[in-house]
Amino acid sequence: MLFSESFQMALTSLYANKMRSLLTMLGIIIGVAAVIALVSVGMGVRSNVTNSIASLGSNMLIISPGSSNRGGVRGAAGSMQTLKYDDAKAIKDKIKNIDYVSPSVSSSYQIVYGNNNWKTSVQGVTAEFMSIRSLTIGYGSFITADDMNKRNRVAVIGTTVASNLFAKENPVGKNIRINNQPFKVIGLLESKGQSSVGQDQDDVIYIPLTTAQERMLGITYVQSINVQVSSQEKMEQVQAEIENLLRSRHHILAGKDDDFNVRNLTSLMETVNQSTSMLTLLLGAIAGISLIVGGIGIMNIMMVSVTERTREIGIRKALGATFMNIMTQFLIESMVIGIIGGIIGIIVGCGVSQIIAKVGNFTTVITITPIIISFIFSVGIGLFFGIYPARKAAKLDPIEALRYE
Known part of the structure; x- marks a missing residue:
């Protein structure tokens, strides 16, 4: 029996029992759709976290103060005042393979422009x-070394701050008040959107470090030092x-604890990628269980099909159909169920993934690998689950099969 004939007979048999065939495929459809949808969610989580870390900068090291310890009572992480601006300059001057070094401080203040006000991070x-x-600067310019040296009262603002204070008006050149102190807006940043934890990266104002230290906070230390290394290696x-x-x-003497912490964002990203990869694999494995259940459904229906068509099998064997002819016919029939169910499952899974992204306001990432594998x-x-019913059909005795009622 030719392969094309067997394939055509398989389609005819499935079409003759449309509802039963659809219910049989349902397990495969749900399984494939679940694998694609859940893996896309896992990949979305990975993408969000990776992008959030990447938004801090590539090849980044972040240096922060250690925690204070007074009378045996330990303070919060970063509560010490041990990092200085001179530390940042020494790192830039004395250590090779560094592109940029930027110390920073921050605090929250009420910002006022005209009748509008907004509280944000400065x-x-x-x-x-x-x-x-x-x-990236949308309008104007960023803080310069001259602004640092002169302690200028200038500010670069994010789009969220701009929309709440200035509406659609161009803020560059306008004067605002930060904690009742006058500042001139010299730049408007382009939007960076939300981070993976939902933080608005555009709700921020940048001012010169020296201005913040001496005119706003009244401090001589810095709260963190950002270092960009020239290469990941x-x-x-x-x-x-x-x-x-x-x-x-x-x-700091040998054996004593450091009064600072250095975080390697590349190592953090690798750890996060490993964790999210395991999460994605777990989600895919859980969804894959439904594929096994769907396979058992295929075997069950194929067993019923063999029983129903026992006389047909006996006639074909009596007319010269070989063991392999009968095996091929039933295997193709079970594979057709898997193929059609797989195609429908792919369509449903991609659709569900898009719905999750829109309804849940959540990023999902559909890749070709889980589609092909599923x-x-x-x-x-x-x-696999068609082999046993096919063997049972092919091993039927033609005389007994012809007698079957």
Whole structure:
């Protein structure tokens, strides 16, 4: 029997029992759709977290103060006042393989323009902060070294701040008040959107670091130092050199704890990617269980089909159909169920993924790999669970089959 004939007979048989065939495919459809939808959710989580970390800058090291310890009572992380602007300059001057260094401080203030006001985060930064964080100026300019040296009262604002204070008016050149102190807006940033944790990255104002330290906060220390390393391969080396330099500058003896912390965002991203990959794999495996259930449904229906068509099988064997002819016919029939169910499942899974993204305001990422794997698995399920019924049909004795009522 030719393959094309067997395929045509399989389609005819499935069409003759449309409802039963559809219910049989349902397990495969749900399984494939669930795999694609859940894996897309897992990939979306991974993409969100990765983008959030990447938005802080590529090849980043973040240096923060350690926690204070007074009378045995430990303060919060970063509560010490050990990092200085001079530490940042020493890191830039003495350590190789570094592109940018930008110390920063931050606090929240009420911002006023005319009759409008808005409370937001105000960060004191240097000119290099723009390159480190990959910020883009929409209008105007960013903070310069001259602004730093003169302690100028200038500000660069995010789009959220601009929309709440100025509506559709161009804010560049306008004067605002930060904590009742006058500042001139010199730049408007292009939007960066929300981070993976839902934080609005455009709800911020940047002012010169020296202005923030001396005119706003009245401090001499910095709250963090952002370092961009020239290449990913040099990350660990540069981190070790920074730790040694700061221990020397802060006169920390051997065996004593550091009064600072250096976080490697590349290592953090690798850890996050491993965790989210495991989450995606787990979600896919859970969804894959329904494919197994669907395969059992295929075997069950194929067993019923063999029983119903026992006389037909006996006639074909009596007319010369071989063991392989009968095997091929029933295997193709079960595989067709897997193929059609897989195709419908792919369509449903992609649709469900899009619905989750729109309704849940959540990022989902559909990739070709889970689609191909789930489709191959659905066809394989049809083949695997069709073998036993096909063998049973092919081994029927033609005389007994012809006598079957």
